[in-house]
Amino acid sequence: MNIALVGCGTVGSGVVRILQTSTESIRQRTGRSIQLRHVVVQNPGKPRNVDLSGIAVSDDIQSVLSDPQIQVVIHVVGGISPAREDVIRLLNSGKDVITANKALLYAHGEELFALAGKLNRTICFEAAVAGGIPIISAVNTALTANRIISIEAILNGTSNFILTRMLDLRQTYDDVLKEAQTRGYAEADPMMDVDGTDAAQKLSILTWLAWGTWVRLEDIVRQGIQQIELLDLLVAQELGYRVKLLAISHLANGRLEVSVQPTLVRSGRAVAMTNGADNIVSIEGDAVGLVRISGAGAGQMPTASAVIADLIDYATGRAAITFQSILRQQAMPPVSLQPQEELSRRYYLRFTVADRPHVLADIADILGRHEISISSVRQDETEDIDDESGVARLVIMTHRTTEGRLRNADTEIAALSSIRGDRIRMPIAD
């Protein structure tokens, strides 16, 4: 079987390495020998830390499109363009595609899967969500006997690394982010990771697989971790919780509630104990109950491991069957979304306020008028007071209330003259 690789960066060179070191075990698994014939990269002259001798290296995907012997193409290039155009051209040329590009599938999955279905081609995408964790395969094959009730997951390793490290080292968000960038755990521009976009895109793909609904970013209650302070993590810990950037889709009264938010999770739970750059996906099925899968959600070799698993699945013929099954299942009516305002949870609220009289009364009054019931309040004497002006941090835990009420209350609270800086709102998942 002849294959091509488009993109030979971090993941691509990991793929080449496994192909070269595991030739014999791949042959045993698949019963076929696999030949990497083409590598397409932007700069063919650039020295690589993998051996590409004997492979045609080019900067033009046309070399792949016009080679009739290529059946399947591993496409590991990030971004939307030209990835989308590449995949469309590959499918139209009769090639099957293995991709690790979650942003592409989020933005154009519907179009690409439909095109592949029409052309009777296959798209494999295990590596697109949660790297080495076999979550796509779990949803598509192992848990097929179940009606999925909920997905609760840590899908962004950078955010999880930052939150873990802040608490472990008692450091600020900015200090840890700098360390993460130095160590290569965070991009130079980490916005998509820390604002929840990356996790939301992955959650959208999982939600589509589980319930047939393509959820758009704007339909997801989404908050990032940029405003989280060490104080929030410490208070949460004292109350018996860990703060995690949790991606949740779950069925409530026949509708889907979808959110990506820093969330207080009970300390003993597996999700709370998932630390560092690890990811975890916890799926509840009506028959199986809770199944949790965790591991490295990103990184060269874990992602390459998922790509090669797809390749082996493809070479045996399983992948084509699974893809047809996905397309058939998507013909079922999709589940509709719960409006964001109606999501109902308990909340942790934290305000930075001027340390002067009547501040708490003002905030409590606004919450009360919006029918948000307070379960506990905490404002410690603190040495952590800014130099220029006395500010204090006020933490309020609420009883169950709706996202809509909180948003309305927050607009009023933001307008109070005593409010300084960010207002933090985190749901509580017991």
Added chain:
Amino acid sequence: MNIALVGCGTVGSGVVRILQTSTESIRQRTGRSIQLRHVVVQNPGKPRNVDLSGIAVSDDIQSVLSDPQIQVVIHVVGGISPAREDVIRLLNSGKDVITANKALLYAHGEELFALAGKLNRTICFEAAVAGGIPIISAVNTALTANRIISIEAILNGTSNFILTRMLDLRQTYDDVLKEAQTRGYAEADPMMDVDGTDAAQKLSILTWLAWGTWVRLEDIVRQGIQQIELLDLLVAQELGYRVKLLAISHLANGRLEVSVQPTLVRSGRAVAMTNGADNIVSIEGDAVGLVRISGAGAGQMPTASAVIADLIDYATGRAAITFQSILRQQAMPPVSLQPQEELSRRYYLRFTVADRPHVLADIADILGRHEISISSVRQDETEDIDDESGVARLVIMTHRTTEGRLRNADTEIAALSSIRGDRIRMPIAD
């Protein structure tokens, strides 16, 4: 597609229930409609809590064997006989088989898989190990790009329930076992669960899949939890560990070390946090790193969920491909076993001793002569002293040493006149 069910006990009736409630989603997944034509049970007249109307119920498997329209048979009967004879007859009659019987696969898997291979038939067995946790599928498909380095697992829910409950409620082994039996978590005769046999059988199947080696019970360093006292759990907890009945296979210098023992696991680790009747399997692959999968390892619906996942896999044609791939992969040379005596770990040792002079010196002397180095000793003043005679509990933590040295030392220690009752030996997995 026409199918038959042999056995309609707990798991079997769960299978019938999913078949009846998920007819439409199974049809979407597989593109076929599945018809349950035969149910074979010991007592066809017995009232069932599932609706078998329209299905031929019989006490003779011959009705299945002689029906040429039956392609695949779900065989959910425990024990070795007549299960082995049934499966052989089914395969010989051209039927494929889905089984949940780990004891059967442990004892006769080699024979049955070879027979199926020869006859070009398929055996599916996701439900045989760890119930609803898709671990067979993970090893056979999702992690295929990896050379497996280690498997570390909690594979027996009954033992894990007992150990969790003892610590949570500060109760004795006997009290918790009685509760577990009352609540149906433990069998009337729980020996196979608590002595490690059940976990060892499941570990043997996983070890075969990962490394092609069929490990026999007698080749596994195996200890049960029956002698564990609450004191052991409390001391371990104070030292920062949880005690888990851990099933481990791992490669060390090209050889497999295989053991099932109560083990001290660092408190923060996912394995240590797996409580109650849950199972967890943690697999280390050379590319993917650690992947952990946890969930309900037994129970009616989780096990039925795994059986139906196999059925869906079978109906789509994936299962046959996977089974051929397993057989091909097993043609690779198996990995040889490390002799039990050479397993090298740190250990927790606990002795119940007469509370009189020179006891510690005697034990320390024996350990020293066997070159077992002590890292810490602990003998608390305790109120937990038997009425008739003063006994004390002595806990010794060792530096890294071998199973062989410990066994030799233990023989000598057992002969000391100061030793009372059980001697506990638990490895430490950091």
